[in-house]
Amino acid sequence: MILTELFNEPYKWGWNPGASEERVTGGFRTDDNSTVSVDFELAGRQDESGRAYYMFSFARNGSMETTGEGDAFKIFATVAQMIEEFVKDYRPDVITFTANDGEPARKSLFKRMLPKLARKLGLRYQITGNVFHLINDSGDGNSI
Numbered sequence: 001m002i003l004t005e006l007f008n009e010p011y012k013w014g015w016n017p018g019a020s021e022e023r024v025t026g027g028f029r030t031d032d033n034s035t036v037s038v039d040f041e042l043a044g045r046q047d048e049s050g051r052a053y054y055m056f057s058f059a060r061n062g063s064m065e066t067t068g069e070g071d072a073f074k075i076f077a078t079v080a081q082m083i084e085e086f087v088k089d090y091r092p093d094v095i096t097f098t099a100n101d102g103e104p105a106r107k108s109l110f111k112r113m114l115p116k117l118a119r120k121l122g123l124r125y126q127i128t129g130n131v132f133h134l135i136n137d138s139g140d141g142n143s144i
Helices: 072-090 104-121
Strands: 023-029 035-046 051-060 094-098 124-128 131-135
Touching (some): 035 072, 051 072, 072 094, 072 104, 104 124, 104 131
Antiparallel strands (some): 035 051, 124 131
């Protein structure tokens, strides 16, 4: 199976009630009954433009570390789908996420996933070390 096929098979997921512009959370269960939680948190607004910057994170069974429990591609497919939906619903200007130095597999997967996701969403991406950004330069972001 090639990488693009793997990203086409996400888990069923949902948003948690009580979402606001400041924080949106959701999650899903994996085949082994692990819980994956997803979090978008407004990190702030930049300068006079009011550009909305969000920090994105996800955790499996409460841990943001690579678990080694397998199923990484299906988890990432689901996370990518959730990012897509978040971008459509909330129009963030920037979404930032990170990988730890001790997680070369996650960093490598982020590096492969980010360009594909950015292209699909019509966004620009930037990678600086372990920090990954999806950037909306179109002017239709949530900066009003």
